[in-house]
Structures are given as C-alpha cells and as structure tokens.
Amino acid sequence: MLRKLPSSVILSATLMLGAAHLCAQSTKQGKFNIARGGILNVFDNAGSITVHAATGQQLIVSSTPHSPKVEVDSSSTPDGRRVEIRAHALPQQKPNNDEAKVDIDIGLPPGVAVTINAATAPITVENVSGDLTLSSDTGQVTLRNVTNSHVLVKGIAAPISLTNMTGGFVDITSNSGAVQLANVSGNKVSVNTASGNISFQGDCSGGGNYVMITHNGAIDVFLPQTASVDLTARSITGSVENDFPLQAKTHTSFVPDAGRSFAGTSNSGSSSVELQSFSGRIRVKKQ
Amino acid sequence: MNCQQFQEVLPHIIETGGSADEEAHLQSCTACSDLVRDLKYIAEQAKLLLPMRDPGPRVWTNIEQSLQREGLIREGRMSRQGHTLTITQTQKKSWTPLGSVLAALAVITLAVVVINYHPRAIVTAHNSPATSSITADDQTLISQISQQQPEVRQAYEDGLKEANAYISDAQKAVDNDPNDDAARQHLQAAYHQKAMLYDMATSRSLP
Structure with missing residues (x-):
C-alpha cells in the first residue's frame, strides 16, 4: 500500500503526525497572582505532578498533556485566594492510560496551601512551606524539605516517602503502600496503614508525639543514640523486637508482655513514640 | 391461613x-x-x-454439624463434594417443599456461621486480604470506580478487603476485651482506613 503512494505524501503524513505529537506534548504555562494564605487545588489523575518553590511571588503552572484528547483548565478567584488546576478528557474523547496523562509542574510562592488529588500520577513536593493535602491512589508520593507545614497524605497503594521535614504536623494514611519517613520531626507525626510497611529513621526531636499504627504491615524504627524518646511498642498478635537501649519504665498503662510489647525511655524522653501493630512485626533498632 | x-x-x-x-x-x-x-x-x-473463594472445610463441617444438632439431617445425610454441597439422587427424588425449606435453612445456617465468624462484615479470612470479602456497598463503590477509572479498580478492591479484614480482626479483639485500649485504637484505625477509601473514591476528579 505504502509503495503505491508518492513519497511526498508519505513525507507530508509523517510531518503531520510528528507535528500532532509535538502539539500534544507542548507545554503551556500560566501565571497566577495568589494571595499569601491562599490555596491551590490540583486535580490530575495521570501523568505527574511536581511542586517546588517559586522564585517570585506568582504561582507558575506548566502543563504538558500527552495527547490532544486531554486538556487542563485553570481558574482563579478575583481575590486571589483560590486557584484551581484541573486536567480532564475532552468531551467525546476516551483517552487510554497514556493519552490521559498530563504532566503538571508548579512553582509555588511561600505561604500557599496546596491540595492535590491524583489517581496514578506520582506527586513530588519539595522545598515548600505551605500546608499540604495530598491524595493519590497508586502514584508515588514524595516530599522533601518541607518545613512548618500541616501535611496530610492519603494513599491506597501509593508508596509514600517523606524526607527532611521539620515542624508542623504530619498525618499519613496509607492502605497498602509502604511509608518511609527519614529525618521527619514535628509536633505530631501520625502514620496509619493497613498492610503497608512503615519505616522511620530519625531522632524524633522536638518533643512531639509520634504514632505509628498498622494492621499487618511491619514497623521498623531506627533511632540514633541521642534520641530522647518515651517509647511504647505493642502488637496484639505480632512480635516486637528492641535493639535500642531503653530504660524500662516503672509504670505503664498496660501490662508488658515479652515478645508482644515493651516500653522504655531514653535520655529525657522528651518525645512520645507509640508503635502499634495488630499482627505485623515491630522492630526498634539503634541507628 | x-x-x-x-x-x-x-x-x-x-x-x-x-x-x-x-x-x-x-x-x-x-x-x-x-x-x-x-x-x-x-x-x-x-x-x-x-464470587468469594469457597469457604474452608471447617465452615462446611459446621453447617453439617449445625443441621445435625437441629435434627434437620441425620449423620451422613449431607454429602460434600469438593467444597460444594451436593444432593444425592435419592434426595433429589424427595425434593419437596420441605426440601426447599431445608435448603433455605442450609443457606441461613451458612450465613449465620459466616456472620458469626465475622460479625461486622461478611469477611472470611484472618489477616488474609486475598480471601477477605467486601460488602454490598463496597461492590457499588468498586463498580463506580470501574466505570470512572478502571486502572485503579484493583487497588480499591484490595484496599477494601484489607480494611474489612482489619475491622474484623480489631472488632474481635475488642469483643474479647472491651477494656483493651490498643484493640480499640486498632478498631478506630481500621474504620479510618475504610473511611479514607470511600472519601478518596468519591472525591476523585472527572476522568
């Protein structure tokens, strides 16, 4: 069939297809004035979402659809209190998984809260200080260098990773996705999983409350010798192991059961650390 | 009448x-x-x-024993083939309204046995999401997700099974010792898991 067509036609078709591909992959950028204390809402099921600190005071949103079957709507309120970015399929279009992807890159001014809803899109947030509410079904959630923020993360099977976070509050609920926290501290750090494993590495500084609870996931906590914690670990039917030097507590709210629970303090015990599993293994180790 | x-x-x-x-x-x-x-x-x-995995031999044995205890069948009257209750040729011949009632009772007994194992939801396994079941509401939710976003349907289905298994285990622990704070915290966490799944499913973006 192709042999019967003139080469110029084939060349033109190739160029048109290439142009369409480039068009679909073309990046659009929008700039928004958003008030300090305002909120940015992002809805993007597939593709990727990246949030980082903006160099100026404007919110900068770059979006790259993977096909002409999807588009990105953006809107802002006149007072600049709320900006909404929503990726969606065009009417009458039924994009496949790859065609539905939209990559969104956001430069965020300081003091702006962000809410992100994604299905399979990985979410990456780094070097920001506003409050964060992140929700992803299966896409990896990665946070780095976030300070003094309320951080709420929800995931179904999404791996969740938080690194270098100080101050604020952290609340993570993950069903089967693993949760990894490294150098995360705050007034309240809470992790709840059903089967997802939980890994915590850090000194639990700041005199906060750290609560990690799981059904049948494993909990691994690695503490430096300098950690000042008041630690309890309990498993209903699973096992607990401790390799961290703790001073046994003379009084606990439960009867210690060897292999199933332990409690103790190190240094002045300034932070409270509570580890609970139903049947998962809990292990505390010296870092 | x-x-x-x-x-x-x-x-x-x-x-x-x-x-x-x-x-x-x-x-x-x-x-x-x-x-x-x-x-x-x-x-x-x-x-x-x-659609669930067949109940284990223990369930069938319990059904049989329950029916025997109630005098509804005699020992050896009910046969088991694989995991499926079967009716012998002789029994088929006497398939009367009484037989229908017995069949209904068998279903009732099965339901009671299953519900007694898992009072909060029809959940069948301990710490085993693969064999946990889902409720009618869960099925509805999964159907909606299948239409909107089929690629994450499996994640939600597995998640609901995980949450139901967690609720079931935690409920049993609370039932065993209502004063056990840890068990109560687990029950709360388990329901939190399920609430999250429903919240995420219903607040998703348009496809």
Missing part, C-alpha cells in the same frame, strides 16, 4: 410473591413477615458470597 400453612409454602411465596391469602397472612403476622424479611436479606447476602 395459619403460620404452619404459610411456612410450608414459604419458598414458593418468596419466589413468586404468593397468593392473596398468603399476602394477607403476611400482612397480619409479625412472626412470618419477620421470617420472610430475614430470608430475603439472607438470600441477598448469599449472592455476595458467590
């Missing part, structure tokens, strides 16, 4: 709706109307059991 007469034709009534006399008795008799309501509920719940 009295209760005995009504209950003799109960399977027929459930299937067809019954005659005017039977309907009149149903309207006037609380006991029979409750029985019909319960049977319909169990029949609905039994449908949910169909």
